[in-house]
Amino acid sequence: MPSNTDIEKIRKDLEDARLDSEEALEAFRLKYLSRKGIITDLLAGIGKAAPEDRARLGKELNALKQKAKSRFEEAKSALASDTSRTLTASDDPSLPPLPLPVGSEHPLSQTMNEIKSIFYRLGFTIADGPELEDDFHNFTALNFPPEHPARDMQDTFFIRKDEQDPGRDLVLRTHTSPVQIRLMKEQAPPVRAIMPGRVYRNESITAKSYCLFHQVEGLYVDKNVSLADLKHTLITFASHLFGKQLKYRIRPSFFPFTEPSLEMDIWWETDNRPGQWMEILGAGMVHPNVLKAVDVDPEKWTGFAFGMGVERITMSRYEIDDIRLLYDNDLRFLEQFP
Template sequence: MLDDIKALKEKIAQVNIADEKDLEAFRLEFLSRNGKIPAMFSRMGEVPNEDKAEVGRAMNEVKNFARETFETHKERLERKEEVILKATDDLSLPPAPCPTGSYHPLTQTLEEMKDIFYRLGFSIADGPEVEDDFHNFTALNFPPNHPARDEQDTFFIRKSDDPDIDDLVLRTHTSPVQIRLMQEKKPPIRTIMPGRVYRNEAVSPKSYFLFHQVEALYIDTDVSVAELKETLISFARLMFGSDVKYRLRPGYFPFTEPSLEMDIWWETNGEGRWLEILGSGMVDPNVLKAVDIDPEEYTGFAWGMGVERIALLRHQIDDIRIFYDNDIRFLKQFH
């Protein structure tokens, strides 16, 4: 019996299957109800009891071998048929649609802003989004009791009453990059700092708990407010057109003195109003002292502007939240 099983296995191994017809013939000869493998199992009654275990294992091995052979050739023929179909495709037919993606409108706006500042002579710097208290507040002249240091305004990663343990926060502005840059590099410095920032604010059509800023820093000898104003006006005209309607007004920030804010006239749905796009000013001498730059020798200006606000104005959008909804109907308009 074992010799018959061995001979059957050798015959299976020698079968040549070239097409679907050969595959079906193989199935009928070996695997069908009347095939040779079921017939072999029907002879188990002839096997002595002491040999049944060994013969049964041999029979199962041949049966599995036949099934694997069948499945292997079946898959091979299916792949071959697929290749043939592809090879005979009509190349004169138009291709299937292949939609392409595009930059998010915030990314598009940020890239435009970077290009403008490149033209104005600024380089680019980057820094971490998780900051310590010194870089995010102390070095920027925030007093210890300033509201920005409270949890209702700032997302804290670590907050401790131990003076030897520095608080960690999600940065509330990209100004900490200015501090790091001034610690690493001596003036002159003329750099922008684009990046994502976080504030613990209520979500509304005009505010969100995360947004993007582009801050700038220019430190050199004899830097004046007039240079600051001219730089801001140049940016507004390059970003919004030479006929843009803008205004500069006094402001207050802990890290600049004097300080200015810039507004752009914003019209949507037939109505218009002033919308603040940035805060700016001359770098406070205390900030320069915190990074060991002599305020008697160097002066400078800085500003921070929101990318979302610029995008709202550029595209006449009235709700900042739509930038984060991932609504494909909205995003497709910026393809």
């Protein structure tokens, strides 16, 4: 049982306690007034004291408990009347909570989602496929000849390279075009879809090139699809993405999987940079050999395909001059894109 000295020490401690915050007030209550508090514990042990001491101890401990209650109530009233304090939801449940800090969407994601949204409105669905591809889907079915430079170790990340049987090669896909092949093998025409995703190239990392980047490719195969349909789709897309005052040009090009092939440039200028032509995508009519590779009759069906790099468009729109910034995960950079 506590001695007079122990009781006096407890009395002094509760008198000296600083009750200047909600946290301090709650700690005081738990220590002295709760069911497991010091005073409650002492009152429960009075029965173990000598009979002649019980009345005195009970009186002193009850007085101590009343003093603790008085201190608690006074401090609680003082805190409630303190107009210098800002109430929060923890003080008043009827107050709205403080806003939580939220992250921002990565600029690549912003551009990718906007591109998806535009093509979705143009009637395209979204298709997906694996990033680890075999030779057939990544090269052969897309009309890449055996000696094409893209098949070299210097240009492609090979997971498995079989010199005796190139058909067993496994690569990290160099474009999202293999998804077009998979889609046409699984679904009979008509087909209208875009294929967004990551692709990989064995390139040196510089301010303008990286070992991985994002592409959005598209495919439309149906009866009587023409080059005019392709041009109309590309111009409509570019006008939605870059504005209706768009200045563009379309010029001939070459890709193994399309014939004829073309590239689209837009005139791009900002307050900080003089205007210049910038290539934003490549496209063309699907090569008959590609259709034959997936058992689609090129005499009955025609189509067009296109592909664009998301990084290039993102860097132009936000005036980013180093592609590595998009992959550094630097919050100072990412916080600029709310």
